[in-house]
Amino acid sequence: MSEELRSAVAAGVLGAERDFRELLQSIVEVARAIFRAKASSIFLLDEPSDELVFEAVAGEGSDSLVGRRFPSSTGIAGFVLVSRQPLVIEDVIEDPRFSRETAESTGFVPKGLMAVPLLHEERALGVLEVLDRPSDSRFTLAEMDLLGMFANQAAIALDLLQRARRAQSTLADEGDLAVLARLAQKLEQRRAEEEGSAAEFLAALEKVL
Amino acid sequence: MTEEPLPAWSLPTGSVERIELPEAWPGEVTREWAWGGATGGGVRVCILDSGVETNHPLVGDVQECVAISLEGDEVIVDKKDTAGDLCGHGTACAGIVRALAPECDLASVRVLGAGFTGSGAVLLEGLRWAVEQGYDVINMSLSTTKQKFASLLHELADTAYFRRTMLVASAHNMPVESYPWRFSSVISVGSHEQEDPFAYYYNPTPPVEFFARGVDVEVAWMGGGRLVCTGNSFATPHIAGIAALMLSKHRELTPFQLKSLLYLTATNVGGGS
Numbered sequence: 001m002s003e004e005l006r007s008a009v010a011a012g013v014l015g016a017e018r019d020f021r022e023l024l025q026s027i028v029e030v031a032r033a034i035f036r037a038k039a040s041s042i043f044l045l046d047e048p049s050d051e052l053v054f055e056a057v058a059g060e061g062s063d064s065l066v067g068r069r070f071p072s073s074t075g076i077a078g079f080v081l082v083s084r085q086p087l088v089i090e091d092v093i094e095d096p097r098f099s100r101e102t103a104e105s106t107g108f109v110p111k112g113l114m115a116v117p118l119l120h121e122e123r124a125l126g127v128l129e130v131l132d133r134p135s136d137s138r139f140t141l142a143e144m145d146l147l148g149m150f151a152n153q154a155a156i157a158l159d160l161l162q163r164a165r166r167a168q169s170t171l172a173d174e175g176d177l178a179v180l181a182r183l184a185q186k187l188e189q190r191r192a193e194e195e196g197s198a199a200e201f202l203a204a205l206e207k208v209l
Numbered sequence: 210m211t212e213e214p215l216p217a218w219s220l221p222t223g224s225v226e227r228i229e230l231p232e233a234w235p236g237e238v239t240r241e242w243a244w245g246g247a248t249g250g251g252v253r254v255c256i257l258d259s260g261v262e263t264n265h266p267l268v269g270d271v272q273e274c275v276a277i278s279l280e281g282d283e284v285i286v287d288k289k290d291t292a293g294d295l296c297g298h299g300t301a302c303a304g305i306v307r308a309l310a311p312e313c314d315l316a317s318v319r320v321l322g323a324g325f326t327g328s329g330a331v332l333l334e335g336l337r338w339a340v341e342q343g344y345d346v347i348n349m350s351l352s353t354t355k356q357k358f359a360s361l362l363h364e365l366a367d368t369a370y371f372r373r374t375m376l377v378a379s380a381h382n383m384p385v386e387s388y389p390w391r392f393s394s395v396i397s398v399g400s401h402e403q404e405d406p407f408a409y410y411y412n413p414t415p416p417v418e419f420f421a422r423g424v425d426v427e428v429a430w431m432g433g434g435r436l437v438c439t440g441n442s443f444a445t446p447h448i449a450g451i452a453a454l455m456l457s458k459h460r461e462l463t464p465f466q467l468k469s470l471l472y473l474t475a476t477n478v479g480g481g482s
Contacts, residue, residue, distance in 0.1 A: 045325060047325070050325055072325035073295070073321065073322055073325065075296070076296070078296070078325075079259060079296040079298055079321065081325055082321055082325055082328045082351070083259075083298070083321070083350070083351035083352070083442070084351065084352050084353065084354055084381070084385075084387055085350060085351055085352065085379055085381075085440060085441065085442050086382065086383070086440055087298075087438065087439075087440045087442060088438060088439035088440060089436055089437070089438050089439075090425070090436065090437040090438070091436060091437055116383075119354055119383070119385045119387075122354045122355055122356050122386070123354070124325070124354060138425060139424060139425060139439050140402060140424070141382075141400060141401075141402055141424060144382055144400075144439065144440075145382070148382060148383040151383065152383065152384075
């Protein structure tokens with residue numbers, strides 16, 4: 001409970017989710033640019049529904065895919081998530097059953113992709129994919145390392161996003177914790193306007209407690 | 210009269226001559242001695258993965274297809290799994306082993322496909338089942354990051370080691386803790402960029418012990434297809450296939466001897482000449 005309260009207060013909270021989404025978006029934009037790829041996406045694992053959700057998309061599909069969901073064991077992204085192993089595949093088109101339904105439902109069937117699990121501490125939070133890098137360049141282990149670095153960054157951003165969402169749902173709740181969290185939030189907002197009186201009130205409250 | 214077995218925990222002086230190695234090792238171990246003329250025949254290799262597409266032109270016969278799943282706490286073992294490969298990855302690994310050890314027996318133990326939730330537990334149970342079957346080699350191109358499974362996986366890896374089942378597992382190429390590749394009773398494999406499937410390197414600074422071909426590898430995929438793939442997932446079955454060759458020529462090798470033989474024949478040790 002106290003961890004939830006801490007995260008609710010620490011996150012601030014409104015607006016934090018938007019910031020973290022921008023961070024994720026910036027990661028896929030940079031990944032796409034560095035690998036000279038057609039698209040790049042970050043999927044978040046939604047554990048309650050056991051689904052992967054498009055959280056950020058750069059390039060092809062960027063205007064329509066965010067929020068789209070599919071089962072967590074589907075296709076390459078699903079495999080990468082479960083096996084915790086990064087995978088690079090060229091010429092996907094030669095594979096007639098490569099999660100084609102999922103790929104076609106997104107309106108974009110890639111020829112090649114790099115997929116890497118987003119791991120934070122012992123949790124697998126999602127998957128980063130980079131689609132269709134230039135076919136004239138041979139893949140190297142140095143690129144795999146680079147992909148791993150992006151994955152690390154994306155995993156931290158996804159973790160922050162999840163914390164912000166948990167904090168928000170704590171605030172939206174009706175329990176005692178929510179009342180306390182809202183009180184803390186309101187005090188935080190008042191502090192800017194009436195710093196003196198809020199601080200006095202806090203000191204008085206502390207004495208009572 | 211049958212002799213008493215040697216006690217496993219001590220060696221009385223009078224028993225020294227009773228320690229017999231089934232085969233004398235040559236003064237200089239060469240690749241020719243290690244697997245020259247071998248086909249993998251008689252060696253049972255298990256692919257613990259997403260399933261294997263049977264009769265794929267690059268895979269051929271698969272002797273056994275098993276699927277592991279959980280219903281609550283109960284482990285369900287379907288010994289006649291007909292789902293094939295749910296993703297393509299297991300077929301890719303099987304094809305690599307087949308290419309290197311064309312006459313080995315292949316078994317598929319599918320531990321993927323039931324979604325993400327519970328996947329760590331299914332992996333653990335799949336490995337437990339595979340170790341109980343006494344396969345000679347188990348290829349694991351996957352891992353778990355869940356700490357709660359680490360000690361059980363460690364125990365299973367050690368059990369496999371003492372039962373002469375060689376676990377060959379993909380290392381992670383990111384700085385994360387995952388299992389079972391980090392355990393010393395398994396062979397952990399990372400990738401090098403060369404094209405020779407028989408080029409492999411010993412790494413004196415573990416946890417990764419060997420590097421094998423893992424970049425731009427043409428592999429079997431679902432629907433009878435082929436793909437070009439990169440990842441430690443594909444380096445691992447190269448070592449599994451070479452281990453199968455060695456075991457088919459020298460049936461009595463223990464995992465310790467097998468690792469030693471891989472070391473002595475590694476491209477950067479004695480196998481490069």
